[in-house]
Amino acid sequence: MKLQAVGKSSKWYVYQKIVIVFILFMLPLLSMNIWLNYKGMSITKHAILNSSLAGASFYSKQLDKEMFFIRNLQLQLLNDKDLQKLGFRGGLLGNYEEVQLIDQVRDRLSTLTVSSDYVVNAGVYVEAVGKTISTDTGVTNTPNAEMKLISSLMAEKPKPSFYRSGSRIFLIETENNGGIWSYIEISRPKLLEALQEIAALYPQSEVLLGSKELGTVLATAKDTKESNRMLSLTSEPDVLDADASEIRKLNGVSYFIIPNQVSSLHLSLLMYVNQNEITRPLSHFITWFYTLFIIAVIVMVLYSFSVNLMIHRPLSKLVKAFHMIETDNLNIVIDSKTKDEFHYVFNSFNNMAQKLKGSIEENYEQKIALQHSQLKQLQSQINPHFLYNSFFNIYMMCKVGDADSAAELSQKLGSYYQYITRSGADEVPFYKEYRHALDYCDIQCIRFSNRIAYEYEAMADVPPSLSVPRLIIQPIVENVFEHAFEDGMMEGMIYIGTEYRDGRLRVTVEDNGNLAQDDVIERLREKLAMDSKLIEKTGLVNVNNRLQLKYGPDSGVFVSKSTYGGLRVDLIIMLEDKEEA
Structure with a gap:
């Protein structure tokens, strides 16, 4: 039975979606609360401002009447x-x-x-x-x-x-x-006293008497520059007419300006109040509003935290566990302290991980056994004709009295068979594997009566402690002797070299034979790229499969045209990842 998820994939987590939906439901309520609060504050603020305007207007008219009274007395005196x-x-x-x-x-x-x-x-x-x-x-x-x-x-x-x-x-x-x-x-002190009575309507308010032409005549403020600046604000084109209030900013502070005319002196009486002082009675309500708003935010945060704790964290734990399984880490068990739905999910995951680990271990053991069987098969593939011909060569050398060559060939042959027939470790130091391939070349060169020679490079950059699987170079060299020079060519040459750099080992075997045509190389490439189950595991294919099985797909045997005219075989082992692991 196949379960299919409905809908498109999303970059949002489940708990994020839940929190967003909750916030979307809360936003209309919060918005209405904010609107009602500010509406009420606005109405109250305007009522307070109108009261301030009425008080300032009353005192200014009283002063104006007093000045008119004095002027009338003066005219009566005349x-x-x-x-x-x-x-x-x-x-x-x-x-x-x-x-x-x-x-x-x-x-x-x-x-x-x-x-x-x-x-x-x-x-x-x-x-x-x-x-x-x-x-x-x-x-x-x-x-x-x-x-x-x-x-x-x-x-x-x-x-x-x-x-x-x-x-x-x-x-x-x-x-x-x-x-x-x-x-x-x-009396200047009496005038100032009258201005101070108007300024006493609100804390942090000031009153001035002046005009645009005369500047500040009298002011309760100690800073005359501030009074002149405030007076100049009433002269701007966008300020309302006299006896109409206006809000202006001075030095970053908003002031409520109330202009009134003292017509008896042809002066303006200007009262300006720090807006914060006028709205100070509303601060209590503002405090409660922000308190409720903060409580609402805290509720949303606590709700988000609880959703994160109850849903997101268990899901994240499960997702991380799946990511660890993707990295081949199967030694993972999810602990569940609750008895909810996630407890069942975690236990099911743990059972699945254990079963998967067992299946992988079983499959790995099968691969190891396959490697051993392939190595044994390779060891059993010793060509009996090679052994017969070698003994025949020793016999002929003894007949002609070439004891030194017979002794050398016997020693090389004994070392060769000792290396390939022993049932020791699967891996050997690289220098021994390389030396074994050179012994094989010496034997073949003696057998072919100096018709074929070889050149090799010393292992200058290869660490002495580097280990590789047994019998990976000699099959490549053997392939050259059996196929590259089977037409009986003279002056055949084999070139063997090594290179080690940044955890990457390369062994190159080239020849100057003329049988490695492009179609032959292409068929050999196809054979190396085929599924190992469909072909016989011998020679180059066997080595290629063993290397890829152990070191990954970037390792193996790769063939190409040699610059000497024959076949070039590169044996590549990527050791960097293995060393890091």
């Missing part, structure tokens, strides 16, 4: 009949009448002074009598310091709504073509 009589007939009056009129004017000035807390000094200058009458300096003949100060202020053109001399503020009016001057000094 129209006073005693002052007018003194101005028109000052030089024609008797001393008694003049003194009497001056005392009456002084009484009116005193009444004006006490009528408002903003007035600190009220006075008049009557050109006809050459005197100034003031509640501060009394009756003084001119010229005097007070008359000179007022005269210097009146020289300012065009005529302002009020006059300033240093920190002093004056209201000046004239009558009778300049024959009478009325001047009133406004």
Whole structure:
């Protein structure tokens, strides 16, 4: 029975999908909560701001009314009949009448002074009598310091709504073509006190009195530059009209600006409050909102963690176990501490891994046994004609009296058969295997009566401790003697060389025979590439199969055309992976 998964593959884990679905369900609730909270905060904020606007507007109108009241008293003073009589007939009056009129004017000035807390000094200058009458300096003949100060202020053109001399503020009016001057000094501390009462509506708020042309006239803030900068903000084109609030940023701080007109002085009364101070009563609700939001986030995190703990971690453990099996690591057992569905899955996996390990071990043992049988088969494939011919060669050498050659051939032949017939280890040091192949070449060269020779390279780079399977080089050399020179050619030559680099061993055997045509090489390649079960395991094929079985598909026997004209056989063993393993 075949179970087929429905749907396309996804890069998301199961627990990630569950968490995403949960978050998608939670987002509408959180979004509605956020919207309701900010909507309520916005309504409350606007109510607070409107209250601030009403308070600032009330105080500014009170100040404006007070300034209008003082100006009206000043105009009434100029129209006073005693002052007018003194101005028109000052030089024609008797001393008694003049003194009497001056005392009456002084009484009116005193009444004006006490009528408002903003007035600190009220006075008049009557050109006809050459005197100034003031509640501060009394009756003084001119010229005097007070008359000179007022005269210097009146020289300012065009005529302002009020006059300033240093920190002093004056209201000046004239009558009778300049024959009478009325001047009133406004108390700067009282004005500042009034501004501070407006600023006291909210902490960290400031109030200033000024205009675009005059700059800041009076301000509760100690930093005059800040006041001027705030005043300049109300002069920008995109700011609303007077008596309309606006929010502006200064030095990274948002301020709620409330402009009001003091028309009696032709000035603007500007109140600016740190927006955070206005919304401070809402901070309690904001704190609760963020607390609930954090709790919601914590709930999502805990839910994600629990899903990760109950579902993702067991699945990840199972996936890692499968990855380890893919790397041929079968010594793995998944422990299960719970009695849920994963307990059954883990136990089933452990049973599967044990059965798979047993099957692989059984298959591996079969492969080892196959290697042993192949080696025994190769050892039993000793050509009896080779032995008969060798004995015949020894016999002929003895007949002709060539004892030295007979002795050498006997020694080589004995060493040769001792090597291939012993039933020792499957692997031998490479130098012994290489030496065995050279002994075979010596024997064959003697048998062929010097018709064939060979050249070989010394093993300069091959480590002495390097071990290889037995009988892997001699079958290749034997193949050359049996097939490359079977046409009886003279001056046959065999070239044998080794190379070892980066864990890769190469043994090259080449000849100068003329029988290795392209079609022959191609058939030999096909034979080496065929499934080992379908062909007879002899000669080159046997060596190729043994090497690939032990060292992997990159190792084996490879044939090509030799630069000497004959066949080139490369025996390659990839030892790097084996050494790392």
